[in-house]
Amino acid sequence: MSLTRSEEWYLNMGPHHPSTHGVLRFVVKSDGEVIDEVKPDIGFLHRGIEKIAERLEYNQIIPYYDRVDYLAAFNASWSYVMAVEKLLGIEVPPRAEYIRVILGELNRIISHLISVGSFALDMGAVTPFTWAIREREVVNDIFEMVTGSRLTYNFPRIGGVYQDVPEGFREKVLQFCEYFPPKLKEFNDLITYQKIFIHRLANVAVITPEQAIAFGLTGPNLRGSGIKYDLRKNRPYSVYSEFEFDIPVGTGEAGTLGDAYDRYMVRIREMEESCKIIKQAIEKMPDGPVRAKVPRKLKPPVGDVYAATEAPRGELGVHLISDGSSRPYRMKIRTGSFAAMSIVNEVSHGLMIADLVALIGSLDVIAPEIDR
Amino acid sequence: MLQLFNWLIKTFPSLASHQELTAFVLFIILGLLVLTFAAVVAGSLTYFERKVAARIQSRMGPIEIGLGGYIQWVADAIKLLLKEDIIPENVDKILFRLAPYFAFLGAGLTYLVLPFSEKLILADLNVGVLYFLAVSSITVIGILMAGWASYNKWSLIGGIRSAAQIVSYEIPSALAVLPVVLYAGSLSTQDVVRAQAGWAGFHWMIFQNPFIFISFFVFFISMLAENNRIPFDLPEAESELVAGYNTEYSGMRFAMFFLAEYSNVFILSAFAVTLFLGGWQPLFGLSLKIPGTAVDLWKLFSFFFKTSIMVFLVLTIRWTLPRVRIDQLMGLCWKYLVPIAFFDLFGVMFWMVL
Amino acid sequence: MAGRYKEGVENIPIEQIADALFPEVILTTVDDFLNWGRSWSVWYLLFATACCGIELMQFGGPRTDADRIGSVFRATPRQADLMIVAGTITYKMASRVKLLYEQMAEPKYVISMGACANCGGPFWYSYSVLRGIDKVIPVDFYIAGCPPRPEALLQGVIEVQKKIKKEKYLRAKKSEAGG
């Protein structure tokens, strides 16, 4: 071995590796600690949801969507019911829309909490993660109260939601809105503005705006690169046009625009914005039914439809093709994590192994969204 | 130890004819004592750590097992002892077996020169500080061996990282100790402590002059790095390297690494206390009016009290900070700590001359 | 006491004599003691594949707090006693599950957490999902739910503890050595 060149080797990261968030595998070609190439190997959690859906009635598919993105189960199933509603031309009662918005934003908060928490865990800090989980439990309680479940809610229905919110919901949510911002500040003091943390993330794994668009990134990953694109504003669905909120974008405050810290920061800021939305929504929530009149047997007309929501991990779109029967002919799910996975190889050249962990953590991918 | 030996010979004249044997038995007994002490300290530390971690994370920590959870470490030890000792197929068998002992050796040997109290020290070597610096880096051999022998790339990276890290941080830690030695005028740990006598801690090394004050932090940071504590725990970075150099170890051998790690935490704190914070010098200068044994006990208590506070500090750091990257780690060492340590050394020299 | 040792009795192994003389005192106590140690230190392998993995994380979090009963997570299978399979196992993953199980050191236990790991759960219909991990590795306890609550998982770990306490560790070792 000469002094100037060293041998390259292949490292096998995953599928069981603490930092891969579920089951992903990366084949890393590296020179010592410096990465040359990363090949993601996906499919360890391919559960065939799209195929299963073809043999189920439209109603029966909803629970499967909770499992597409288990961290933001509500947002995922929301996408689906929106698609079917579009296909059938169903008008959703306003109260149901408001409930959806509140639950959807709550879901965004807890999803981001896990995301930033496990990101901190990847960076070696354990405590932020447990704190995030502690905050998450408070929201879990609200969800349990409304939907009866802690993780996979199965709550939206075609034409509304399953049932009206129980008594005390309003107070509980308002209480949470009071409780959460100080806790978030505490969290920020602990980790976000931590010197070591910033040094670890600044200028690492930079995704330029052009790259982000070229690879089809959406959600916080895209906004981290400084592009103000949010379905809630740009293509407002549900009742989002009635609320006032900002779309946080990356500004390169610690280093370069589009680095890991920017993406992290976008998530932190989004939680604050979500809190604002929830407060407004709970004030404005009208009375009325929570479910439109929908026939028991759904037989949508022949045609296809695409509907998407701004899920915590980016645009979660559903493409449904109906052949006029009571089951979808084909269903395609478009997820943010899949797009995010494709960019890993592009930006990881020249990073160190520790940075690769930061990159994956900052993209906030989860396995079932990639593999479906 | 020599005193103990002489005393034995004097009280039991019959032993005088078997001096070698007596010495040998004495060594073994003392060695076992040290080992037991190390194990108990390390065990208690794991409990302490889990409790501190739990409280920081708003959890309870081990409470169900009994005695408020304190005997948790006994259970852990039993469990680890009874586990199957796996030696994977492709490993370098000899090195794989030896590595944990080397790792522990580095920790265990340092107990020798640790002055617990005025009279309680195993061997008051006249090169105690030097000995400590030398012996404590044996651990790195164990870690490197473990990383190499495991036939696992993650372990190897962990081992290499550890070697690079420990070897680099030896320099600032040694340089940071030198001002203290200069000030005390002796390399013996006991003499260093004696030089810090005085009322209520104003004569502790750390307060004696501003350069040593800085040295203390250099020493503390480099000791953290040498012992692979967060924020410098790269060799076993859980989220990057699975478990680093000990990935392939199970059962008792893993327990040895565990033991070494926690002994090191204790030793790191104990030496920081000895060299900079007055060692066993009694807190509040209470030594004057009470009888001898009580004074000794008070000294022992002072030592352990101060050490516990240091340990607590180390653990708190462990559970709040994220970890640095390898290049930042090296940068910190060579760009900041080494120059600062040199600056301190010269500063102290000038201070003493003037 | 010496009077009891008649001719021929010396040939009986000492353990049997001990068993006969002090059936409850000697061996059982040691066994109990060892089991006590083992049962209070069940370290689990962090093996989360899907949705149930989130509940597994909450299990270690502040509300359920696995650390209370002495359970902490380990990232490497070599140091874990308990494998909690949390989530869907696909065919592609199945061989790795087996590998992980084999990498664990004896004595080892397995909890199958959630409908997916028990039997395939909602993905029973799928072409790519393993219908129950007991097809590839032995399972000690099954926990129902989709996902099970962390409390249920805690109950599962306590059941594992109970199981350990009932085991005869020394005797098992002895018969192994004898056979």
Ligand code: SF4
């Ligand atoms: S049992 Fe339910 S919650 Fe658990 S992994 Fe399977 S689908 Fe997800």
